[in-house]
Amino acid sequence: MTTAPGHLAVIDMQRVFAEPDSPWATPRFDEAAAGVRRLLPAFGERVTFTRFVAPEKPTGAWRAYYDQWPFALQPPDAPLWQLTDELAAQARHLVDAPTFGKWTPDLSERVAPTGRLVLAGVSTDCCVLSTALAAADAGVEVLVVADACAGVDDDSHAKALHVMDLYRPLIRVVTVAEAVGEAS
Numbered sequence: 001m002t003t004a005p006g007h008l009a010v011i012d013m014q015r016v017f018a019e020p021d022s023p024w025a026t027p028r029f030d031e032a033a034a035g036v037r038r039l040l041p042a043f044g045e046r047v048t049f050t051r052f053v054a055p056e057k058p059t060g061a062w063r064a065y066y067d068q069w070p071f072a073l074q075p076p077d078a079p080l081w082q083l084t085d086e087l088a089a090q091a092r093h094l095v096d097a098p099t100f101g102k103w104t105p106d107l108s109e110r111v112a113p114t115g116r117l118v119l120a121g122v123s124t125d126c127c128v129l130s131t132a133l134a135a136a137d138a139g140v141e142v143l144v145v146a147d148a149c150a151g152v153d154d155d156s157h158a159k160a161l162h163v164m165d166l167y168r169p170l171i172r173v174v175t176v177a178e179a180v181g182e183a184s
Contacts (some may be wrong), residue, residue, distance in 0.1 A: 004039075004043055004118070007118065008047045009047075009102065009120075010039075010087070010091075011102055013036060013049065013122065018033075032150035035120060043118070050095045051076075051095070051096045052097065052098070054066065095107050099130070100130040102130075103130075103134035108135075117135045117143070118179050120148035122151075123151050124144075124146075124149040125151040125160035128149055133164075136171050142171040143179055144174070145179045146174065
């Protein structure tokens with residue numbers, strides 16, 4: 001397989017978003033996971049998985065957020081925050097953040113050699129969007145892989161993709177085939 005250009009960040013493919021009985025269940029999680037599985041071989045070691053985790057003690061506006069979602073105030077090693085089993089086995093590099101956006105110094109450092117961030121995961125309309133915008137603001141070329149992402153619902157997913165695509169050429173919405181097929 002040809003090596004795809006860039007660094008792949010797989011955003012928040014965690015049990016809390018995968019399990020149908022979770023308050024944060026993402027309906028098309030399995031479809032996004034299928035897209036991620038298709039992307040992984042093309043990026044080899046240039047993959048970072050991320051996890052959204054609750055802070056030990058929420059501050060600022062996050063207090064009201066966790067008042068709305070008290071079930072989520074669990075430590076980072078709680079089962080809900082774990083990556084799904086199939087993807088956890090492939091997560092050699094992991095970044096945790098108590099924020100929607102995962103554009104952390106660690107992810108930035110891993111992306112720097114390629115200058116291109118390829119995003120997949122959940123949810124398109126929250127953590128993927130927040131990561132894409134922050135990376136684009138930092139001057140990184142961002143590809144959002146539409147068929148390897150899922151939103152809280154189909155409409156929100158489509159709207160988030162549309163908004164991100166408005167940021168061209170900083171952010172481009174692509175398919176798995178396009179992300180894997182592009183040459184350096």
